[in-house]
Amino acid sequence: MSGVHIEIGRPQQAVRQWSAKSIYFSLLESELSARTKAESAAFLARQLSETHSHATSMPATLAELETWLAEHNELVGHQYHEYLAGRKAGQPRRYFRSKSHALFFLRAVAPTKLVDGSWLYGLMKHWQDPRLVSLIKIYLEELGDGVEAMNHVVLYRKLLKLNACEDWKNLDEKFFTQGAIQLALATHTDSHLPEVIGFNLGYEQLPLHLLITAYELKELNIDPYYFTLHTTIDNAQSGHARGAIDAVREAMPVFADASDYMQRVINGVKLNDVGLSTLDIIQQFDMQAEVVRILQSKANIGQFMHSDRCVIGGRTVNDWLKEQDQVALFLQEMEKTGWVKRHHNPEESPFWKVIAGDKAPMFGVFTGYEQQVIYDWIAGEALESQLMLARLGKPWRMVEKQAIAHDEALHKKYGNVYDFRSGHKLTQQMRQANDFNQDQLAFERHVHGIDDEQILMDFLVEWMSPAKHYTPLGLSATRYFKSHMDSLF
Numbered sequence: 071m072s073g074v075h076i077e078i079g080r081p082q083q084a085v086r087q088w089s090a091k092s093i094y095f096s097l098l099e100s101e102l103s104a105r106t107k108a109e110s111a112a113f114l115a116r117q118l119s120e121t122h123s124h125a126t127s128m129p130a131t132l133a134e135l136e137t138w139l140a141e142h143n144e145l146v147g148h149q150y151h152e153y154l155a156g157r158k159a160g161q162p163r164r165y166f167r168s169k170s171h172a173l174f175f176l177r178a179v180a181p182t183k184l185v186d187g188s189w190l191y192g193l194m195k196h197w198q199d200p201r202l203v204s205l206i207k208i209y210l211e212e213l214g215d216g217v218e219a220m221n222h223v224v225l226y227r228k229l230l231k232l233n234a235c236e237d238w239k240n241l242d243e244k245f246f247t248q249g250a251i252q253l254a255l256a257t258h259t260d261s262h263l264p265e266v267i268g269f270n271l272g273y274e275q276l277p278l279h280l281l282i283t284a285y286e287l288k289e290l291n292i293d294p295y296y297f298t299l300h301t302t303i304d305n306a307q308s309g310h311a312r313g314a315i316d317a318v319r320e321a322m323p324v325f326a327d328a329s330d331y332m333q334r335v336i337n338g339v340k341l342n343d344v345g346l347s348t349l350d351i352i353q354q355f356d357m358q359a360e361v362v363r364i365l366q367s368k369a370n371i372g373q374f375m376h377s378d379r380c381v382i383g384g385r386t387v388n389d390w391l392k393e394q395d396q397v398a399l400f401l402q403e404m405e406k407t408g409w410v411k412r413h414h415n416p417e418e419s420p421f422w423k424v425i426a427g428d429k430a431p432m433f434g435v436f437t438g439y440e441q442q443v444i445y446d447w448i449a450g451e452a453l454e455s456q457l458m459l460a461r462l463g464k465p466w467r468m469v470e471k472q473a474i475a476h477d478e479a480l481h482k483k484y485g486n487v488y489d490f491r492s493g494h495k496l497t498q499q500m501r502q503a504n505d506f507n508q509d510q511l512a513f514e515r516h517v518h519g520i521d522d523e524q525i526l527m528d529f530l531v532e533w534m535s536p537a538k539h540y541t542p543l544g545l546s547a548t549r550y551f552k553s554h555m556d557s558l559f
C-alpha cells in the first residue's frame with residue numbers, strides 16, 4: 071500500500087472555484103445543472119463583495135439620479151467635443167494605433183458583446199408585472215424586437231465574421247469575467263432584482279469610450295454601426311439610459327425599505343466594474359506578443375508541414391516551431407535573415423509574400439485578423455505611410471443600416487407576424503413546407519397549438535434566452551412575445 075490518502079466521495083469540483091470562462095459557457099447551456107447554479111451564485115456573491123467598497127458617482131436617491139443623468143450627458147458631450155477638436159488639430163487616434171489593434175479590441179470584447187442585454191433575461195418570466203415594463207422593453211430592444219437586422223447580438227456576430235475575428239472562444243479567462251457576471255445576474259434575478267436594476271442603470275449610460283471607439287473604428291475602415299447604434303439607443307431623453315432610471319422608480323414599490331433598495335441598486339451599479347474595462351482591454355494589446363501568440367498557435371500543425379529545405383538561421387522551420395518558446399527567437403532570426411523587413415512595405419518581405427494573397431503558398435493558414443496583425447507588425451513605423459487599400463483593406467459597404475433601423479414598415483412587417491389571439495397573419499405568411507423551413511413550421515405549429523397564455527409565454531421566454539434569442543427560432547419567439555406584450559401594455 072502506498073501512503074497516498076484518497077478521500078472517497080468528495081469530488082474535487084465541490085472545493086474548486088470555477089473560472090469565469092467556465093461559468094460563462096456553463097450559463098449558456100440550455101439546461102443549467104445544480105452545480106452551475108450554485109457556482110454562478112457563489113461567483114456573483116464574490117463579485118458583489120469585491121466591488122462593494124468601490125466608489126461610484128451614481129447617487130443613491132431618485133431625485134438626484136435625474137440631475138446626475140443630465141450632468142453626466144453634458145460632461146460626456148463636452149469631453150467628446152474636446153476629443154474631436156484635438157483630432158481636427160492633428161492629434162493621433164487616442165485608442166487604436168493600427169487596424170489590428172482595433173480588431174484585437176473587437177475580438178477581446180466579444181464575450182461581453184455576445185451576451186448584450188443578458189442581465190435582463192431573468193425578468194422576462196415576470197412579463198405580467200407592470201412594474202417591470204421598462205426593463206422588459208429594454209431587453210426586447212436589445213433583441214431587436216425579434217428583427218434580425220436589429221438584434222444586437224446578431225449585429226456583433228456579423229461584425230466578428232466580417233472581420234475574421236470569430237475565434238474569440240480561445241481568449242484568456244480574464245476576457246470572460248464581465249460576460250459571466252451578466253449571465254449570472256440573468257440566472258439569479260429572483261434573489262437579485264435591485265442589483266439587476268442597478269447593473270442595468272450603470273451599463274446603459276452613454277460612456278465617452280463608446281463615442282471615441284465608433285469614431286476610430288470608422289477611420290480604420292471597420293463598420294462602426296454596432297457602436298453608433300448604442301450611442302443613439304442608449305440616449306438620455308428617450309433611450310435605454312432614460313428607461314434605466316424609469317426602471318429604478320417603477321420597481322421601487324416592490325420593496326418595503328426604499329433606502330435599502332437603493333443601496334442594493336448601487337451595489338448593482340458597481341458590478342459594472344467587474345473584469346477588464348474598455349480602456350484596460352485597449353491597453354492589453356501588445357503587437358509583438360500577439361504575433362508570437364499567433365505563430366505559436368500554428369506551431370502544432372506547422373512543425374510537420376514544412377519541407378526540411380526551409381532553413382532559417384541554421385535551423386529548419388520545423389525545428390523552430392517544435393519548441394513553443396523558441397517562436398520569439400524565430401521572429402528575430404527572420405528579421406536578421408531578411409525574411410522579414412520590419413518598418414518597410416510588407417510587400418518587400420518574403421515572409422509576407424508566402425502568407426498573404428490568393429496564390430500564396432500558405433494561403434488560408436492565417437485568418438484575416440492574424441494577417442492584419444502580421445502586416446501591421448512588419449510595417450511597424452512605416453505603417454501609416456502605406457496605401458490605404460493595403461493597410462486597411464477594401465472599404466466596408468456602407469449598408470443603409472440606419473435607414474433600416476428607422477424603417478417603420480419593416481418593423482410592422484416582422485413585428486406583427488402573428489396576432490396572438492386570431493392567428494390570421496401567420497396563416498397568410500405560412501409558406502409551402504420544404505426541407506429548409508421544417509423547424510420554423512414545427513415551431514409555429516407548436517405555438518399555435520398552445521391555448522394557455524402562461525404556458526405559451528413560458529415557451530417563448532425559453533427561446534429568448536441569451537443562448538438562443540439570436541437564432542431564427544429565437545427571433546421568431548421574440549416577435550410573438552413582443553406582439554403579445556403590445557396588446558397588454
Ligand SMILES: [Fe+2]
Binds near residue numbers: 186300
Ligand atoms: Fe445593446
Ligand SMILES: [Fe+2]
Binds near residue numbers: 212274303304
Ligand atoms: Fe442598451
